[in-house]
């Protein structure tokens with residue numbers, strides 16, 4: 001192979017293996033765990049599992065899940081029960097059968113949640129007669145409720161998914177849980193330097209849309225008070241419905257931790273996204289700095305006000321200006337070919353202090369600026385540039 005082909009080969013290898021594990025995707029290949037998978041997502045345990053680097057999931061098939069669901073526990077209690085089935089250590093099927101002294105206690109995500117009293121967040125794993133392996137909650141009168149059935153997936157030593165025969169009973173995990181106190185978004189923002197933005201949300205009624213999205217996962221980027229103050233003349237110029245779009249543009253209807261933002265460059269839909277009106281922006285990170293790029297300007301994340309899954313609130317140093325409401329820094333491309341120099345110069349302008357605020361640009365008409373090609377072109381450019389730098393890196397190795 002030529003060096004270039006070798007580089008490309010390593011590149012492809014990198015692309016295919018550098019992704020962290022995704023429990024939802026792993027279980028999706030096994031329909032017998034579809035209910036379990038569904039509830040891992042609903043309880044937000046899936047993203048917690050994906051964030052951990054060394055973890056074992058004791059999977060329950062649909063029959064075992066239906067007996068658990070028949071207890072009609074609340075979603076929050078169900079989360080505790082399911083988190084008891086996630087061990088914060090790696091157990092491959094081999095290690096299971098080679099436990100020192102034939103029995104061990106291991107910690108779970110229920111323990112890690114802080115909701116488990118005493119030692120109720122621990123699981124007893126015991127090698128039984130005939131090569132069987134038993135599992136039971138530590139606080140369960142010494143009962144070993146379930147046995148190991150089979151290995152579903154193993155990625156040493158990141159994630160192991162093992163099927164067990166039935167739910168691990170635990171009075172503590174099944175104890176009724178109070179719903180977590182409702183997160184009051186505008187209050188959180190008001191108390192931490194984003195009062196002006198919170199007030200705009202309330203005055204425009206946009207706060208309702210933000211609140212409706214919290215349970216399902218919400219990321220908010222709030223411009224700080226001085227930033228909003230400078231922006232007010234422009235804001236006042238918008239019609240009522242454009243004001244709402246302008247505000248909704250600062251919410252993304254999924255939970256995105258800082259770690260996720262740092263590892264996921266790409267386009268984000270927002271609460272303002274609606275059919276042809278894309279109202280999206282691009283997350284771009286450079287080392288520790290995460291920026292949000294629209295066609296019009298670039299903002300920077302300067303801090304985190306609140307991180308309590310499913311809600312995370314960041315503060316940013318500029319108001320995000322969507323191209324649907326403001327003129328892009330440059331006229332939309334006439335030809336579909338993405339020009340490198342064009343994107344570069346746009347980048348420069350966008351990065352220049354304050355010049356990103358297009359002082360002379362009035363709110364654009366309702367119709368969407370037609371530079372869809374620009375979006376695709378930008379992605380292509382990034383991919384090519386990333387591939388080039390990786391190739392060079394590999395060649396230098």
Ligand SMILES: *[C@@H]1O[C@H](CO)[C@@H](O)[C@H](O)[C@H]1NC(C)=O
Nearest residue numbers: 017018019020053155156158
């Ligand atoms: C295990 O996780 C680490 C960190 O996320 C990752 O770099 C590594 O590629 C993963 N290993 C496998 C085999 O996927």
Ligand SMILES: *[C@@H]1O[C@H](CO)[C@@H](O)[C@H](O)[C@H]1NC(C)=O
Nearest residue numbers: 022023024025026028047050
């Ligand atoms: C995990 O996989 C599911 C299904 O393929 C996908 O919807 C989800 O976005 C993935 N999660 C992450 C964090 O990549």
Ligand SMILES: *[C@@H]1O[C@H](CO)[C@@H](O)[C@H](O)[C@H]1NC(C)=O
Nearest residue numbers: 098099100101102103104105
């Ligand atoms: C195994 O048992 C021996 C003797 O009872 C004890 O000294 C040792 O600490 C045990 N090891 C573990 C890992 O529990």
Ligand SMILES: *[C@@H]1O[C@H](CO)[C@@H](O)[C@H](O)[C@H]1NC(C)=O
Nearest residue numbers: 103104105124125126142143
């Ligand atoms: C696990 O449970 C079994 C059966 O109740 C018990 O004999 C064993 O001592 C327990 N193991 C640990 C480490 O507590």
Ligand SMILES: *[C@@H]1O[C@H](CO)[C@@H](O)[C@H](O)[C@H]1NC(C)=O
Nearest residue numbers: 182183184185186187188211
């Ligand atoms: C949030 O708190 C404010 C007062 O701090 C209150 O006026 C408002 O109704 C609360 N909003 C929600 C959705 O609970």
Ligand SMILES: *[C@@H]1O[C@H](CO)[C@@H](O)[C@H](O)[C@H]1NC(C)=O
Nearest residue numbers: 233234235237359361362363
């Ligand atoms: C507001 O709109 C008017 C009329 O279109 C325009 O002259 C003025 O410059 C705009 N002001 C700002 C701050 O955008």
